[in-house]
Amino acid sequence: MVYATFCLTVTLLVYAFFAMREERTTAMKRRLAHITGGVETAQTVASHPEEGREPSLMRRLLHPVWKEFRRGFSRTLEERQAAKLEIRLLQAGQPFGMSPVDFRIAQLTVFIALPGVFLFYASILKIGLSGTIAFLLAAIVIAAVLPGYYLKLKTRSRSRLALRELPDVLDLLTVSLEAGLGFDAALSKLISKKEGVLATEFRRCLEEIRLGKTRREALTGVKERVVVDELRVVISSILQAEKLGIGMVQVLRIQSEEVRDQRKQRAEEAAMKAPIKMLFPLVLFIFPSLFIVLLGPVAIQFIQTFSE
Template sequence: METTFFLIIAVLLLLGAAVGLIIYALNSQKSATIDQRLNTYTEAVKSLDEIELEKPFAERVLMPIMKYVLDIFGKLSPQRNAEQIRLNLQLAGNPYGITPVMFGGMRLGLSIGLFFLFGLITVSTMGFTTNALMYTMIGTILGYLMPGMWLGNQIKKRQKALTRALPDALDLLTISVEAGLGFDVALQRVTDKSDNELSREFKRVLADVRLGRSRREALRDLGERNGVEDLKTFTAAIIQADQLGVSMSKILRLQSDQMRMKRRQRAEEEAQKAPVKMLIPMVFLIFPAIFVVLLGPSIPRFIEAFGG
């Protein structure tokens, strides 16, 4: 009897301790949640200096200095094709906030820097010769062309990212409109669900509409400023549906199906290009290694046989 009594007491104590721990955990979690909610209202507002100091050192110090230097070089360089440079920077998404003047400064600065770099290297190794002058001029021309090549690569990367993101965004947009949401609200839903180049472009469209521009003008500008054919087709279809009063959900469903078909066709095209792209590394890298492994052990015997 005494053993049973002590077991019952022990079980009750353990249950009481477990219940107490559970209540303590729930109360602490609840108080932490309340503290978090209160902090959103009572937390001191950060000053501009504190917000500025939270940024990375490169963004806070190095980038402004670099932009200032590029701006100085840009004012010294000739401003030819400024409008075309502005359009190309827009197609690239205005990377790092570079202006056409800064881009001209980048060209001038790299040209001067590589001129002195190649000049010092070639003169120290070859002396004042024609070859040294030729290599120095090649370095100078390379410095002038490098910003253009970098900008072209940025444009291609951004346009490829927009093209890849469009089918998925259209699927979500179509589902949202078919569920009863308006086009602008559905577009806002797409921007909330993703963070990529296309969602940022959609945010710009919504901002333009809020600032007073018509939806047609904002969509037309979206198609023109990115240079992506699929995006132009999509915006043209939406504008035409808006003008003619056609059901937006049907147009979006048609565009979504068409974009998915194009994505499948592009994937098949890339798959067909794969053997051609693999040919060069196979011929120059894989096959020589295989020949060395297979024929390497027999090479000394061939040398002994023919040498003997």
Template sequence: MVLLLAVVLIGCAIAVLGRALVSTDGPTGLERSLASLEQMGTPGANELVAEAEPAFADRVLRPLQERALTIGRRITGADKAERIRHRLELAGNPMDWTVDRVVGMKVIAAVALPVIGLAYTQVIGMSLGTSVLVSGGLLLLGFFGPDLYLYNRAEHRSEEIRRTLADAVDLLTISVEAGLGFDAALQQVARNTEGPLAQEFSRVLREMQLGKGRSDALRALSERSNVDDLKVFVGSMVQADAFGISISQVLRVQTAEIRVKRRQHAEAKAQQVPVKIMIPVVICILPCLFAIVMGPAALRIMSSF
């Protein structure tokens, strides 16, 4: 019964958080049906419209989201909202999140998780002090959990950009040397590659099509990422565009430098492996070896005394 209750409470919390992430700006199915009845002039449509009640999302979830967003704005402040927006840009805007949605989710999770934790700890018979500690930990987890998730997504995205940058710049260099312009070569790279770097190149092209200058679009690309190699590459392209330097020559130099940096980064990661292996070896493997090797001897010594 305790396990079943815990599963039900966790499912309810996940359902509330998931529903809070779903946008409810568009009309619901009932609203569309009633609008169709009004347009067709079906008899009794006005009575159906009058008798129809607001949906559950409009009556409960939307006010809950608005209240959570109001509280979250008071807690975070304007500077925190700007930092969240920057983290969303670094993470690639996962699931089309917005700053308001992240702030509201932080407040809802900070309220829902401690309540569920407190109820569960009281059901299984924990003391009041332990229940308060667990609830406090869940409160911190619910409030800072979205920030940790965005940080993790940003790190993975930056690592993937760093890994694919050299190949993308190689393809860009080949396309420019084959006679394509920089914009056409950038479009070729965005079309024939996958991953976050291809998405960023596509966004640069869309911004340029909307009227933004090439230098401004490239600077915006460097601001949306925290990869140093990409920032250096963008700075070189902006300077080449400003001073009229041959882009193919700059791309060739940048390709060689990026490949050298990628090899150095891989070597640094490889040198960290022995140090990282020490932790699981000391904690998990060596105690088992000691138990296997010294266990029989310890049992014989105990039996002899």
């Protein structure tokens, strides 16, 4: 049973590795096509990544099985759970282009893989029944926590990047609006000049507006996908200004100043926390080394004197 689980785990991991490589290659081609050939070429690459190329043997063998397994697994996922998980994936930047079904399959794979690998190594090391049970329990706990923790890390990292980009994005939007552009045209100028988390989200927002969504719905989607309180305040202010007929230039200028003030306050707070964080390395590592260097020769001389 252990060896069968191990073989199944290795097979799934190998296929997942090749699928991730394929996804990265397709994303790279899509970006290059968007730069060199325009949006239509990028969409062609995204929709037909395998066109003009013979699929590999691994893909021909495993793709039908994977497709059928994925279809059957999607039926077990409730619509409410899928919606919540999709929001979490979007907040994390949709790593590896995963859908909710793909993420659940990845969770299942990790939950099978880690205990299988731990049991395999426990059988090799021959650590006994108690050690094997401890290994198995540790693997189950890690496998249950790891995928969700990975999403949290990705969400936190993406939020930090978005918060760092926010002041420059607001400045560019303000300048574009002052130059006489409309809000949608200012967003187009922004996504053509900037790269990053916010540029990607506003590109998606603009595409949703062009596909028929209202501006309020599209900007509300940006608020849900980016976990940054400052950005949510900015978008709420934009929507309120649009509703009340207030000029957006003044609103964006005020919000930009507030975001920069908040960034300055966070920097000052981090600077005040730095001495407290340095205290533990000083006490645990630097002070003992200084004591050894300063008092070590004295202690040696003292011992030699009294031993004579």
